[in-house]
Amino acid sequence: MTQTTVEETAAIKAAFAQFPSGVAAFSAMVDFTPEALVASSFTVGVSLEPPLVMFAVQNSSTTWPKLRQAQRLGVSVLAEGQEAAALQLASKTGDRFAGLDTSVGDSGAVLIDGAVLGFECEVISETPAGDHAIVVLEVKATTINLESKPLIYHGATFRQLAA
Secondary structure (H helix, E strand, O other): OOOOOOHHHHHHHHHHHHHOEEEEEEEEEOOOEEEEEEEEEOOOEEEEEEEEEEEEEOOOOOOHHHHHOOOEEEEOOOOOOOOOHHHHHHHHOOOOOOOOEEEOOOOOOEOOOOEEEEEEEEEEEEEEEOOEEEEEEEEEEEEEEEOOOOOOEEOEEOOOOOO
């Protein structure tokens, strides 16, 4: 494996930023405390039978080792207007859930109210992939909010779908 230079890394990050994606919050109750991380690498439709989704998480994440212990994860695909919630949930300091309306399932999965989509999932596999791990989740329950539009991440900023 070759080492990339700082300039190459910056160019790769700039290229990746040009791919628009949704913004998903992964959250659960762990030892009676809500935990969350945010990723723009969430992918649906990995499989229909069984229903599988996936995302990539940084190896340096301090939250993922906690979340992977949960029986089920709540995956909230955030909606337009939830930009501040995305930043708060992704923060490394403070109470990530302060002032946010959430729903907690019997399994401990936490969903962010007002999100476009909510999935209650179980971790199926975790595969090393460079400086990340690819996590495959099996969908056990879904919530769809047809009143909202998804929050989009593109060009290293939040965007909205045009009418």
